[in-house]
Amino acid sequence: MGLALALTINNLAGGIGAGISGVNIIYTTLLTVILSLAAIALGQLLGRKLTKNLSSKWSGIISAFLIICLGVYEYFH
Numbered sequence: 001m002g003l004a005l006a007l008t009i010n011n012l013a014g015g016i017g018a019g020i021s022g023v024n025i026i027y028t029t030l031l032t033v034i035l036s037l038a039a040i041a042l043g044q045l046l047g048r049k050l051t052k053n054l055s056s057k058w059s060g061i062i063s064a065f066l067i068i069c070l071g072v073y074e075y076f077h
Contacts, residue, residue, distance in 0.1 A: 003067060010074065 011032065018028045051059045 006071065 014032070015025075015028075018025065047063075054062070
């Protein structure tokens with residue numbers, strides 16, 4: 001739920017930025033949806049392949065680390 005909320009806020013900020021810059025809202029929305037779904041599908045595929053050799057303990061730690069890194073990147077970017 002926390003990740004969903006963070007991504008929602010991120011998309012809201014992107015929408016505000018697109019509106020301010022005058023980008024076409026229909027194209028921006030469609031491209032955001034398509035690329036988000038593709039990235040999620042690719043992430044799941046990679047995650048499943050990588051976690052076959054990891055224990056569930058390490059999988060949770062690695063996923064938490066990646067989410068924290070993403071948050072830090074978004075904060076400073």
